[in-house]
Amino acid sequence: MSTIPTISKEERKGLVSNFSIRSVQLKTEAQKNRKEEVIDPKLLPREPFTEAQFLDAWRDYIQGLLAKGERLQASILNISNVSLQGTTIALEVGSHIAKDDILHSEERMLAFLHKALLNYDITLLVSVNEEVAKKIVVTPEEKYERLLTENTALQEFRNALGLVPKA
Known part of the structure:
Protein backbone atom coordinates (compact mmCIF):
# COMPACT_ATOMS: atom_id res chain seq x y z
CA MET A 1 0.00 0.00 0.00
CA SER A 2 1.30 3.42 -0.87
CA THR A 3 1.10 6.21 1.62
CA ILE A 4 -0.33 9.62 0.89
CA PRO A 5 2.33 12.32 1.07
CA THR A 6 1.72 15.02 3.64
CA ILE A 7 3.00 18.58 3.83
CA SER A 8 3.97 19.98 7.19
CA LYS A 9 2.87 23.41 8.46
CA GLU A 10 6.42 24.69 8.02
CA GLU A 11 6.42 23.80 4.32
CA ARG A 12 2.98 25.39 3.75
CA LYS A 13 3.84 28.62 5.51
CA GLY A 14 4.95 30.64 2.42
CA LEU A 15 2.35 29.24 -0.01
CA VAL A 16 -0.69 31.21 -1.17
CA SER A 17 -3.82 29.69 -2.70
CA ASN A 18 -4.68 30.75 -6.25
CA PHE A 19 -8.25 31.36 -5.13
CA SER A 20 -7.42 33.84 -2.37
CA ILE A 21 -7.41 37.64 -2.40
CA ARG A 22 -3.77 37.57 -1.37
CA SER A 23 -2.85 35.78 -4.62
CA VAL A 24 -4.54 38.52 -6.65
CA GLN A 25 -2.53 41.15 -4.77
CA LEU A 26 0.70 39.23 -5.34
CA LYS A 27 -0.01 38.89 -9.06
CA ILE A 39 14.14 46.37 -28.04
CA ASP A 40 14.99 49.03 -30.56
CA PRO A 41 13.91 47.66 -33.96
CA LYS A 42 16.83 49.47 -35.59
CA LEU A 43 19.25 47.23 -33.67
CA LEU A 44 17.75 43.96 -34.95
CA PRO A 45 19.78 42.13 -37.61
CA ARG A 46 19.02 42.57 -41.29
CA GLU A 47 21.33 40.04 -42.91
CA PRO A 48 20.88 39.49 -46.66
CA PHE A 49 19.64 36.04 -47.67
CA THR A 50 19.07 34.12 -50.88
CA GLU A 51 15.87 32.56 -52.13
CA ALA A 52 17.40 29.11 -51.56
CA GLN A 53 18.06 29.97 -47.91
CA PHE A 54 14.50 31.24 -47.60
CA LEU A 55 13.06 28.05 -49.12
CA ASP A 56 15.15 25.93 -46.73
CA ALA A 57 13.83 27.91 -43.75
CA TRP A 58 10.29 27.66 -45.18
CA ARG A 59 10.57 23.86 -45.42
CA ASP A 60 11.99 23.72 -41.89
CA TYR A 61 9.00 25.70 -40.61
CA ILE A 62 6.58 23.31 -42.34
CA GLN A 63 8.44 20.31 -40.90
CA GLY A 64 8.19 21.89 -37.45
CA LEU A 65 4.44 22.25 -37.90
CA LEU A 66 4.19 18.58 -38.86
CA ALA A 67 6.26 17.59 -35.83
CA LYS A 68 3.85 19.54 -33.59
CA GLY A 69 0.87 17.81 -35.21
CA GLU A 70 -0.41 20.90 -37.05
CA ARG A 71 -1.00 19.05 -40.31
CA LEU A 72 -3.73 21.33 -41.63
CA GLN A 73 -1.54 24.43 -41.39
CA ALA A 74 1.40 22.53 -42.93
CA SER A 75 -0.69 21.28 -45.85
CA ILE A 76 -2.04 24.79 -46.52
CA LEU A 77 1.53 26.10 -46.68
CA ASN A 78 2.63 23.18 -48.89
CA ILE A 79 -0.20 23.69 -51.38
CA SER A 80 0.12 27.48 -51.55
CA ASN A 81 2.29 29.29 -54.07
CA VAL A 82 5.11 31.04 -52.25
CA SER A 83 7.49 33.57 -53.76
CA LEU A 84 9.98 36.04 -52.40
CA GLN A 85 9.91 39.69 -53.48
CA GLY A 86 12.80 41.37 -51.70
CA THR A 87 12.01 40.83 -48.03
CA THR A 88 8.28 40.31 -48.62
CA ILE A 89 6.91 36.78 -48.74
CA ALA A 90 4.08 36.64 -51.29
CA LEU A 91 1.79 33.73 -50.50
CA GLU A 92 -1.16 32.69 -52.68
CA VAL A 93 -3.75 30.43 -51.05
CA GLY A 94 -6.89 28.81 -52.43
CA SER A 95 -9.53 30.20 -50.06
CA HIS A 96 -10.31 32.94 -47.59
CA ILE A 97 -10.42 30.35 -44.79
CA ALA A 98 -6.83 29.34 -45.55
CA LYS A 99 -5.86 33.02 -45.64
CA ASP A 100 -7.43 33.61 -42.21
CA ASP A 101 -5.67 30.53 -40.83
CA ILE A 102 -2.30 31.78 -42.07
CA LEU A 103 -2.88 35.31 -40.80
CA HIS A 104 -3.82 33.87 -37.41
CA SER A 105 -0.39 32.22 -37.13
CA GLU A 106 1.52 34.98 -38.98
CA GLU A 107 3.35 36.22 -35.88
CA ARG A 108 4.70 32.76 -35.04
CA MET A 109 5.71 32.11 -38.67
CA LEU A 110 7.52 35.43 -39.04
CA ALA A 111 9.28 35.00 -35.69
CA PHE A 112 10.65 31.67 -36.93
CA LEU A 113 11.76 33.11 -40.27
CA HIS A 114 13.27 36.22 -38.65
CA LYS A 115 15.46 34.05 -36.43
CA ALA A 116 16.29 31.49 -39.11
CA LEU A 117 17.34 34.07 -41.71
CA LEU A 118 18.63 36.75 -39.29
CA ASN A 119 16.54 39.37 -41.02
CA TYR A 120 13.80 41.24 -39.16
CA ASP A 121 12.58 43.15 -42.22
CA ILE A 122 10.69 40.11 -43.53
CA THR A 123 6.96 40.69 -44.02
CA LEU A 124 4.11 38.51 -45.24
CA LEU A 125 1.59 39.29 -47.97
CA VAL A 126 -1.23 36.74 -48.33
CA SER A 127 -3.61 36.76 -51.29
CA VAL A 128 -6.41 34.44 -52.39
CA ASN A 129 -6.14 32.77 -55.79
CA GLU A 130 -8.86 30.27 -56.76
CA GLU A 131 -6.42 28.46 -59.09
CA VAL A 132 -4.47 27.23 -56.06
CA ALA A 133 -7.59 25.43 -54.82
CA LYS A 134 -7.64 23.40 -58.04
CA LYS A 135 -4.44 21.66 -56.93
CA ILE A 136 -6.42 19.75 -54.32
CA VAL A 137 -7.64 16.43 -55.69
CA VAL A 138 -10.60 14.76 -54.04
CA THR A 139 -12.31 12.17 -56.22
CA PRO A 140 -10.63 8.96 -57.42
CA GLU A 141 -10.86 10.18 -61.02
CA GLU A 142 -9.06 13.41 -60.13
CA LYS A 143 -6.40 11.43 -58.28
CA TYR A 144 -5.90 9.14 -61.27
CA GLU A 145 -5.64 12.10 -63.67
CA ARG A 146 -3.11 13.76 -61.38
CA LEU A 147 -1.01 10.58 -61.17
CA LEU A 148 -1.28 10.19 -64.94
CA THR A 149 0.20 13.67 -65.49
CA GLU A 150 3.09 12.81 -63.18
CA ASN A 151 3.73 9.34 -64.67
CA THR A 152 2.51 8.57 -68.19
CA ALA A 153 3.54 4.91 -67.84
CA LEU A 154 0.62 4.45 -65.47
CA GLN A 155 -1.81 4.14 -68.41
CA GLU A 156 0.33 1.39 -69.99
CA PHE A 157 0.55 -0.38 -66.63
CA ARG A 158 -3.23 -0.24 -66.21
CA ASN A 159 -3.80 -1.59 -69.75
CA ALA A 160 -1.22 -4.38 -69.32
CA LEU A 161 -2.90 -5.62 -66.15
CA GLY A 162 -6.40 -5.14 -67.52
CA LEU A 163 -7.46 -2.89 -64.67
CA VAL A 164 -10.73 -1.04 -65.00
CA PRO A 165 -11.59 1.83 -62.65
CA LYS A 166 -14.82 1.50 -60.70
CA ALA A 167 -17.68 3.64 -61.93
Missing part, protein backbone atom coordinates in the same frame (compact mmCIF):
# COMPACT_ATOMS: atom_id res chain seq x y z
CA THR A 28 -0.70 42.61 -9.51
CA GLU A 29 2.49 43.47 -7.60
CA ALA A 30 4.46 41.08 -9.78
CA GLN A 31 3.08 42.72 -12.93
CA LYS A 32 4.01 46.18 -11.66
CA ASN A 33 7.52 45.04 -10.79
CA ARG A 34 8.07 43.26 -14.08
CA LYS A 35 10.03 45.47 -16.40
CA GLU A 36 9.48 44.89 -20.06
CA GLU A 37 12.57 45.10 -22.19
CA VAL A 38 12.07 47.46 -25.08
